[in-house]
Each structure stands twice: as structure tokens, then as C-alpha cells.
Amino acid sequence: MTVMRDDARRERWERAGEWPLTVAALVFLLAYSWPILDPGLARTWVTVTDVLSWVAWAMFAVDYLVRLLLSTHRARFVRRNVLDLAVVLLPLLRPLRLLRLITLLGVLNRRAGGSLRGRVSVYVAGSALAVMFVASLAVLDAERGAEGANITSFGDALWWAATTVTTVGYGDTYPVTTQGRFVAAGLMLAGIALIGVVTATLASWLVDQVREIEDTSRTATEADVDGLRAEIAELRAAVERIADAGDVSGR
Amino acid sequence: MTVMRDDARRERWERAGEWPLTVAALVFLLAYSWPILDPGLARTWVTVTDVLSWVAWAMFAVDYLVRLLLSTHRARFVRRNVLDLAVVLLPLLRPLRLLRLITLLGVLNRRAGGSLRGRVSVYVAGSALAVMFVASLAVLDAERGAEGANITSFGDALWWAATTVTTVGYGDTYPVTTQGRFVAAGLMLAGIALIGVVTATLASWLVDQVREIEDTSRTATEADVDGLRAEIAELRAAVERIADAGDVSGR
Amino acid sequence: MTVMRDDARRERWERAGEWPLTVAALVFLLAYSWPILDPGLARTWVTVTDVLSWVAWAMFAVDYLVRLLLSTHRARFVRRNVLDLAVVLLPLLRPLRLLRLITLLGVLNRRAGGSLRGRVSVYVAGSALAVMFVASLAVLDAERGAEGANITSFGDALWWAATTVTTVGYGDTYPVTTQGRFVAAGLMLAGIALIGVVTATLASWLVDQVREIEDTSRTATEADVDGLRAEIAELRAAVERIADAGDVSGR
């Protein structure tokens, strides 16, 4: 019982923290993207974005710690939330904090309503755009100063992200730094997932359409069998009425 | 009731306008592609194509306005037809007017008949070719004059479209202008959709084939259950005949 | 009836011609590939391969003509066999004659037996290899003499085919001639089909596996319903026996 109350407290915290963390992700987005998009940013503003970035980090760190403390099985909590820990500890994985913004997609989706396939499509389109945007920022951050780099403006970075996520890969723009290549590898995985989800959604739709059209003889449903059962129950009542009558007549 | 009559009037307009708009799209196709395909076109003819282009634009604009005026819920109409508005207002999206030509594919398909998968294949092949053609024109229009461009003839543009839509992307031809890159991004999306539809059609076909072959025991259909119900009804009639006879014999 | 006898005669011809045409395709393969693979071939042997090539062409042409003459509805025959006619008339499509060799794959498959998915896999692997081989020959034939070409040996051509069919497209080798680009476009389509078939086969297998494992409650089959019907028939017999007895007892 203590276990359950403890885990319930953690879940309450997580529900309460959903929106503050989304705000923290938005703050981080601003603090992360501004200096990258405007390389000639005044010294003061760079300091401001640095401070905002640390504030966002602190919020993620505090959230992780509180959740860890509220957990009963702490070892299991750490094992199951490795990504959350990595996002807090490794500066390289900072951009992943923006994944929190998927919460916003969820809200958008709830307002739009619609079928499962529709919701999957909204998530995929939204995530693909978000991932492309973040990857463009990250790769530009890594490449800009590098020697021999061919991604030197945000336009180039977006174009590179488009050629990468669709797996076209012309080769006119590509990362040359190790950090940029890690970003690229992540984006390629996103691209494969994107192609997979598009194909899977289409396949699922087509399978359903074909089934609907070609199935002229529908399979028997529970309702049909329930109808049968009702008929048999009535029949049994009729038989029992005879039995009673027979008892009377045979007495 | 007023609402319904109004929307009925809009729908009548849309049905009546289907073919004129397809003709407008064809006129636009001519006016758009001719100066691009023949860069040394005489001054007079350039003027002619300009005029034709404006005529086609006017038809699309008038169509949009009439449909807007005939709608009862105008705000909703605008919201649901954002693409139609964008195609009229934004010169960059002009080529999308050619999407109207898909109507022709629909006619072709109706004449060919065939299964759902067959129709999907015709649409996909037709759309892929049309999109490749339009993208080639658009990219050539954007790239021809640009510095350092490597797409300078219609043959190059078609070849570039083929390498892009199949996501091969050798990188011997690629757009260098912002406008050309937007065209490319659209074509890449078309490519992913193409791969998705091809895969999905094949998967749907294969799933059906495997099911057909391996399903030796067919599931019970409604017809089977209806047969059962008829048998039970006859049985009940027989029982009731006894009950009547019992009443008689017991009297 | 005349119609049927005529079409039957054409079908008999087609069945009888299957193997001779496969041999013609093999002869053509030899005559086509030898001068391409060995550019320094002696004058005499070039003449020999030319003659062999014409012999193979004649066999395909005669086959087409006889099938046309044996058809009752000739216009329909032409319409339905456009590819066969094109392969005979257009020198550019010559390599497509080698598609006849798929007959050999069919034989291989019949000897191997196995499930539908297994047979699909054999066809796909075989066709992919055959198409890559033919495309390599065709592209090498087109590119070898061209200015600025980067595919100049059969090894390069095979490597180019591998990067194209898998849609990787590094861009170190790519066709520069119009003819070579047409070959490439065909190979890219084959690549998309290849990815599609691989994915579809895996998806079909996975869907089946998941269904098999998760379906603990099997749906009612016709056999179950037939069992029910038999029970009800016995019940009816019992009721009728009572009815008869009732008649007796009530008499």
C-alpha cells in the first residue's frame, strides 16, 4: 500500500509538471535557437539566452530528481528513464529536451479529433517538421565554424534536413564535423521512421478499403448469435409449458 | 432549409465548374510551360502566354469567389479551402493549379474500370508522372538564370525529377535557388508518398493472397446463422403443434 | 465456336513457343553482352554476334506475327500486347527481350516448391539480379564512348546498378547520356518495386505471426455451425417422436 501511495504521488507530480515542462522546453527553444539563428547577437542577449538555457535545464533537472525521490523502486525508475537522465546530464543531447513539445501536438490533436490514422498523420507531420527544425539548428551550430563546411546558413541547414529526412541525399550539403554527423544520424533514423509511418498508414488504409469492398458476405457477429440464443430460450419456455401440461394430463 | 438550399447551389456550381476549370488548367499548362520550354520565344507569343495565364488565373479566382458567396458558413468555407485560396493568391503556388488535371485521371480510370488496387495504381502512376512534369518545369523556371545552376535544360530537369522522386539523389543535378529548393521539397514528399503507395499496394495484395491460400476453414457467415435460425423456427412450430395437441388430448 | 478454336490455336502456339523463345532470349543475351563486355572483340566475332542478334530478333518478330494472325480479335490483341510489339520494333527496348528469361525463374521455383512468400522472394531476388545485370550492360553500352562519362567498365556499371537499385545513389557514378538516363529511370523504378516487395513480404509475415500468437479466441467456423445444426436436427427428431406418441396417446 505504501508502494501504491508513493507511485501515485509521483504520477500526480508528473501530471502537474506536464505544462511547466512544456513551457521550459519553449524557453529552451528560444534560448537555443536565437544565438544560432542570429550569429551577430549582442553580448547582452547572448548572456540572457545563456541564463534562460540554464533555467530550463534546472527545471528538467529538478523534475527528474523529484520523480526519482517520489519513486519506490528507484533503481527501476533510473533504468526506465535513461533518456530523461541523459537529456539532463549530456550537453550534446540538449536538443532532445524539445521532444517535450510533442505535448503541444497532443493538444492540437485532441482539438482536431478524428480517426486513429488521422491522429497518427498529424503526429508524424508535426514531429517530422519539429525534428527537421531542431536538427537544422543543431547541425548549423556544429558546422558553422568548421573548416570545409558546406552548411553555413539556416537556409542551407533546412535544405540539408529536407534532403536527409527524405533519404534523397544529393550530397551538395552534408555535415563534416563529428557532432554534425551525430545529428545527421539521428535525422536519418527519423527519415526511415517517417517513410515507415507514411507507408504503414497507407497500407493500413488500403487493407481496410479492400476488405470492406471485397467482403460481401459478412462474418457472423456476437449479436447474431445472441439473437439465436433468445429464440432458443423462447423455444425452451414453450417446451416446458408442454411438460407442465403433460404432467397435468398424465396425472 | 435556407442553409441547405444555399449549399446545394454551391454544389451545383462546383459540379458545373468541374470541366471549365479543367480546361482552365490545361490553358494554364500551355501558358506556363511554353515560355519555359522555349526560352527564345518571340515577344508576341510571350505576351499571348501571359494573357492566357491571366485568363486562367481569373477563372480560378472567379470560381473561388462564387463558391465563397454561395456558401452559408463563409468562415468555415475559407478554413476548409485554404489551398484553393493560396493557389489563387500566391504566385509561387501557381503550378498547383495543374492539380485540377487529376480530374482527367478520374475519367481515364472510370473508362478503364477494374479493382480498387488497379485504380490506385493508375492514379499513382498518373499523378507521379504529372507531378514530375510540373516539378521539372517549375525547377527549370527557377534555376535557368541562377549562378552556379546545374539544371539548365528540360532534359536535365526531367532527369533531376526522376532521381529525386525515387529518392536516389545522385547529386549530379540539384537546385541551388531557394525557389527551386521549395519545388524539390515538394517533389521529395511526392517521392515518399510514391514509395509508400507502391509498398502499400503490394503489401495489401500479398496479405490477401496469403489469407486466401492459407484459410482452409472459412469463418461462419451471417448466412450460416440465418440458416440455423430458420431450422429453430421450424422446430418451434413443431413443438407448438404438440402443445396444441396436448391441450386437446388433455382436455 | 470458330472464335474459340482460333484462340485455342493461338494458345497452343504460345505454349509450344515458350521454350524456343527462352532460347532466343539466351542467344540474344550472348549476342548483346559479348561485344559490350569485350570492347576489343575481333571483327569476325562482332559479325557473328550481329547475325545472332538478328536471328533472335527474327524469332521474336515471327512469334508476334503468328500470334497476331491466329487471334480472332486482332485489334484487341495488338492493344493488349503493346510491350511485345515495342520490343520487336524499337531497338532501344531490345534489352527487354531478356525478360523472357523469367521463364527460367519459374522453372527454378517449381523445383524449389515452398510457400507463396518463399516463391515471391525467389522471383524478386532473381529478377533484381537479372535487371541489374541487363541495366549494367545497357548503361555501359550507352556511356562508354560518351564525353565526361564516369561509367567506363563493367565493374563500374555493376556498382552503379547496385547504388541505384537500392536508392542509395552516392553520385560517384551516374549516367550522362540520354539513353543511359532512360536505363537509369527504369532501374530506379525496379529499385522502388524491390523495396516495396521486401517490405510487403516482411509486413505480411509479421501480420500473420502477430495474428497467430495473439488470437487465443478463434472465430466460429462453418464447421462449428454445422455441428450446431446437427444437434438441432436430432432435437427435432426427438420432438417429432413425442408428437407421434402424443397422437397415439391422445387417440
Add this chain to the structure above:
Amino acid sequence: MTVMRDDARRERWERAGEWPLTVAALVFLLAYSWPILDPGLARTWVTVTDVLSWVAWAMFAVDYLVRLLLSTHRARFVRRNVLDLAVVLLPLLRPLRLLRLITLLGVLNRRAGGSLRGRVSVYVAGSALAVMFVASLAVLDAERGAEGANITSFGDALWWAATTVTTVGYGDTYPVTTQGRFVAAGLMLAGIALIGVVTATLASWLVDQVREIEDTSRTATEADVDGLRAEIAELRAAVERIADAGDVSGR
């Protein structure tokens, strides 16, 4: 019976040899990767890795021979284990010995438990990483000394493997030697399989989700029909009780 005992002996050997061979594969991994990763390795250590490599080879060779000798149908054994023989005889296919390490993935999976789709995902992610690692080593081994090579460090090789397996193929790094191109062809096939498995897993999941949500009317299961049968059996008992009573009354 002798046949069965012999095959049983071979199977016992295979089960007993599973772990020693995995160890041999690990030893080979060390002996294979060390000199490639550290080109300036001291003479002594190169000799040590050579010896280890031969030891691993000997273990694979002995295993193959013993399995061959323990087989009753030796011709069939050879035919069915062509890959095992090739891995022993052809130095070029040496890296395939590392496929033995998939045994480790199996163990990992058994400890993780989970659904079929989960297990497939673990295998795919594990195999993809392993294949990328081995392909990087093999391509670096082939390319390092070659003239005009652009893959000259292990970082480059890993980056090349990532662009290849995802079919992005920028073209900044690609093999130029024949041996490297064979490695690349294998990796491309792995890439197509990877995309296929990802798509198939997503499609299978989506098909299931849609089916679950949209199936409000569940099909009749065997259990439903069994329930019906029980009701009819009771009904028959009632009818027979009447029949007995009728016999009594009619006596």
C-alpha cells in the same frame, strides 16, 4: 534408427558448441578489429592477433568438419550449410563469422521478454548496429591503402555506414576498391531490409490498432457457439423428459 541416433548426436554437438563458437566469434572480433582500428600496432601484437585469428578459424573449421562427419546425409548437410562452408573457406567472407554474435542478442532478448514486435525490434536494432560496425571495419580494411580513397579513418567508415544503411548516400564518402564495393553492396541490402522491417513493424502495429478500435461488433467466437450448444443440450434433455412422461402417460 541409426539415422536418428546419428542426427541426434549432431544436434547434441551443435547445442554444446553454441557457446564456444560465440566465444570464438568474440576472439575473432578482437583479432580482426584491433589491427584495423590501430594501424600503427606493434609487430608483436600483430602476430598475436594473427594467431588469435587462426585459432578462431580453426574452431569454426573443426566445428564444420565434426558436424559434417556426424551427419547421416552428408551431401544434404553440405547443400544446406553452404554459408558455413564459405565462411570457413573464403577469406573475403571472414567478417560473416561475427554473425555468430547474434546468439548474444537472442540471450538479451530472452531476458527482456516482451511481445513479438518488441523482440523483432531488439533483433533489428542490434543486428543493424552490429552489421554497421562490421561493415565499417571491413570497408576501412579494404579502402585505407587504396589510391583516391575517401574512407581513411574509423570515424569516416562509421559515417559512411550510416549514410549507406539508411540509403541516404550523400556521396562524400564511398568505397573505390572492388572489395569495399562488395562490402557496400551487402550493407545496402541490410539497409533495405532495415527499412522493410521498420515499416512492416509499424504497419503491423497500425493494422492491429485500427482493427481493435473500429471493431465494435466482435465476430462470433467458438466460445459463443459452445454456449449455444449447451443451451440446446439442456433443451433436448427437457424434451426427452417430456417424451418419457408421455410414454408413461400413454402406457
